[in-house]
Amino acid sequence: MSAEKTSQEPPFVWPELSGHFPALQRTVNAHRLVYLDTAATAQKPETVIRAEQAYYRDLNANVHRGIHTLAEEATAAYENCRTRVATLIEAPSPSSVVITRNATAAINLIARGLEHTLKPGDEIVLTEMEHHANLVPWIMLAARNGVVLRHIPITDGGELRLDALKELLSPKTRIVSLVHVSNVLGTINPVAEVAEAAHRAGAIVAVDAAQSVGHMPVSMKELGADLLVFSAHKCYGPMGLGFLAARPDLLDTMEPMEGGGEMINEVFLDRATWAEPPLKFEAGTPNVAAAAAFPAAIDYFENLGLDNVREHERMITQYALEKLAGLPGLVVFGPPDAARRGGLVSFHDPEVHPHDMATLLDQAGVAVRAGHHCAQPLHRRLGVVATTRASFGIYSTREDVDALCEGIRFARRYFS
Amino acid sequence: MSTSMLDQLYREVILDHHRHPRGRHELERIDIEESGLNPSCGDEVTLQFELDGDIIKDVAVIGRGCAVSTASGSMLAELVKGKTIEDARKIAEIFKRIMHGDDPPSEMDLGDLEALTGVRQFPVRVKCALLPWVTLLRAAVDASEKRAKVAGGEGEGSANGDG
Ligand SMILES: Cc1ncc(COP(=O)(O)O)c(C=O)c1O
Numbered sequence: 001m002s003a004e005k006t007s008q009e010p011p012f013v014w015p016e017l018s019g020h021f022p023a024l025q026r027t028v029n030a031h032r033l034v035y036l037d038t039a040a041t042a043q044k045p046e047t048v049i050r051a052e053q054a055y056y057r058d059l060n061a062n063v064h065r066g067i068h069t070l071a072e073e074a075t076a077a078y079e080n081c082r083t084r085v086a087t088l089i090e091a092p093s094p095s096s097v098v099i100t101r102n103a104t105a106a107i108n109l110i111a112r113g114l115e116h117t118l119k120p121g122d123e124i125v126l127t128e129m130e131h132h133a134n135l136v137p138w139i140m141l142a143a144r145n146g147v148v149l150r151h152i153p154i155t156d157g158g159e160l161r162l163d164a165l166k167e168l169l170s171p172k173t174r175i176v177s178l179v180h181v182s183n184v185l186g187t188i189n190p191v192a193e194v195a196e197a198a199h200r201a202g203a204i205v206a207v208d209a210a211q212s213v214g215h216m217p218v219s220m221k222e223l224g225a226d227l228l229v230f231s232a233h234k235c236y237g238p239m240g241l242g243f244l245a246a247r248p249d250l251l252d253t254m255e256p257m258e259g260g261g262e263m264i265n266e267v268f269l270d271r272a273t274w275a276e277p278p279l280k281f282e283a284g285t286p287n288v289a290a291a292a293a294f295p296a297a298i299d300y301f302e303n304l305g306l307d308n309v310r311e312h313e314r315m316i317t318q319y320a321l322e323k324l325a326g327l328p329g330l331v332v333f334g335p336p337d338a339a340r341r342g343g344l345v346s347f348h349d350p351e352v353h354p355h356d357m358a359t360l361l362d363q364a365g366v367a368v369r370a371g372h373h374c375a376q377p378l379h380r381r382l383g384v385v386a387t388t389r390a391s392f393g394i395y396s397t398r399e400d401v402d403a404l405c406e407g408i409r410f411a412r413r414y415f416s
Numbered sequence: 417m418s419t420s421m422l423d424q425l426y427r428e429v430i431l432d433h434h435r436h437p438r439g440r441h442e443l444e445r446i447d448i449e450e451s452g453l454n455p456s457c458g459d460e461v462t463l464q465f466e467l468d469g470d471i472i473k474d475v476a477v478i479g480r481g482c483a484v485s486t487a488s489g490s491m492l493a494e495l496v497k498g499k500t501i502e503d504a505r506k507i508a509e510i511f512k513r514i515m516h517g518d519d520p521p522s523e524m525d526l527g528d529l530e531a532l533t534g535v536r537q538f539p540v541r542v543k544c545a546l547l548p549w550v551t552l553l554r555a556a557v558d559a560s561e562k563r564a565k566v567a568g569g570e571g572e573g574s575a576n577g578d579g
């Protein structure tokens with residue numbers, strides 16, 4: 001089951017890996033499943049599924065409460081996840097990693113947690129290419145307390161306009177929050193450069209790494225991120241598990257969003273004091289099974305090597321860009337060079353609407369996503385209501401891309 | 417590639433409405449306008465009605481959508497023109513129930529709309545077919561509110577005057 005025997009030589013195509021992913025063994029509409037929706041959620045290797053099962057079979061107990069053996073083992077498994085994540089993303093320490101439900105919950109926690117430090121007129125800088133998860137929590141905050149939202153514009157090629165950033169930053173800027181890899185354009189943003197400018201202006205930097213962790217080496221330190229969020233399910237781990245990693249002093253400053261068990265130090269009938277971070281932010285029983293299983297996902301991509309995983313996705317994306325360019329009239333969004341992109345490609349076909357495209361591709365066993373991908377403002381900027389997106393994972397092959405292109409040709413014939 | 421399932425969804429009448437949508441013209445006068453959005457995909461449609469009393473004298477359907485929602489809007493334009501708003505509303509109610517699983521009523525001729533029942537085999541696409549019709553339902557509410565206002569106009573005016 002481990003990926004150790006796998007060739008790690010170029011060109012980094014691992015067709016044998018798909019055998020480790022039970023869902024990929026399915027047939028869909030009498031075709032081999034070609035799963036091109038990893039950006040929505042990645043398929044899980046058998047080892048991760050077994051690890052989650054093993055938690056319920058062998059160990060099921062609540063965390064941080066019992067002093068019996070099962071409770072201690074469950075707590076150790078839960079805390080081990082925190083430690084592994086801290087190492088994975090080069091967070092300051094395990095205790096600077098808060099375990100959440102998903103990336104969305106983590107961004108909401110940042111906005112709520114820092115709210116009391118922000119006053120009307122303070123500015124928060126986002127970008128035009130954000131996922132709704134990194135837009136709506138800030139819109140809600142602005143409605144509550146009068147902070148002003150500003151957005152780094154993008155070029156027609158789908159990259160951040162760093163020249164405009166300089167004009168957006170001022171002493172009023174308190175937070176810059178941006179996506180590392182766009183879930184629509186694929187663009188890998190120059191986060192370190194943005195962070196440097198933001199820090200010079202005295203702002204803190206939050207990074208939405210939902211599309212990058214587990215797909216390329218991601219280091220909080222190298223990115224210059226003061227806060228960083230991601231979801232386990234997009235990097236081969238279980239659903240219902242996400243993370244907020246943050247500078248320890250920020251976690252001290254942040255207010256908890258939810259009150260309840262586990263997040264307290266001392267409770268009286270009319271008042272309470274909070275536990276130290278990270279537990280301060282973890283009210284109630286968490287998804288311990290998912291946390292117990294996520295290290296198996298980390299093992300899986302670390303055995304392959306994150307540099308190799310990245311090279312594989314770059315290569316598949318390059319191949320897809322070349323193949324899609326062979327379809328006349330098809331408009332592909334984002335940078336033209338796979339070296340500046342994560343493992344996904346969104347496109348617009350002037351002849352076939354994305355919904356119809358997705359239905360037709362599904363009949364051929366090809367799973368893609370159609371719609372606005374939770375990025376309506378970005379689609380407005382691109383001048384389309386919806387796009388079709390193919391996204392790749394470690395199991396993706398050139399044959400998958402070929403099946404996609406064959407499906408698009410079929411869809412065009414069908415609607416002509 | 418298997419096309420039998422697909423042909424259930426995209427019957428020839430649907431493709432025809434998709435290729436040549438009806439109701440894509442400007443109205444002389446717009447009495448009621450209502451827009452609808454499918455938040456899961458961003459598809460949008462705007463319905464405009466020119467009324468003669470309660471009768472829909474003309475209707476325009478403007479939007480950006482997939483083949484299913486475009487065809488459904490086109491069929492709407494064909495079906496409701498010349499009918500009363502109340503009759504159009506009834507068709508919309510019945511069509512909505514059919515798309516959610518009810519059998520089509522035998523006493524009613526749905527015309528081309530019947531072809532859209534194949535969409536039920538693709539549950540995620542049902543809201544594409546319904547987008548123009550739920551928009552019409554909201555337009556019907558607008559129309560009745562407008563009528564109520566006109567009918568109660570004088571009384572309301574004097575009440576306000578007194579206040
Ligand atoms: C860039 C980006 N940010 C945030 C999210 C939200 O992730 P989740 O739904 O797991 O909270 C996603 C997932 O769709 C994403 O692609």
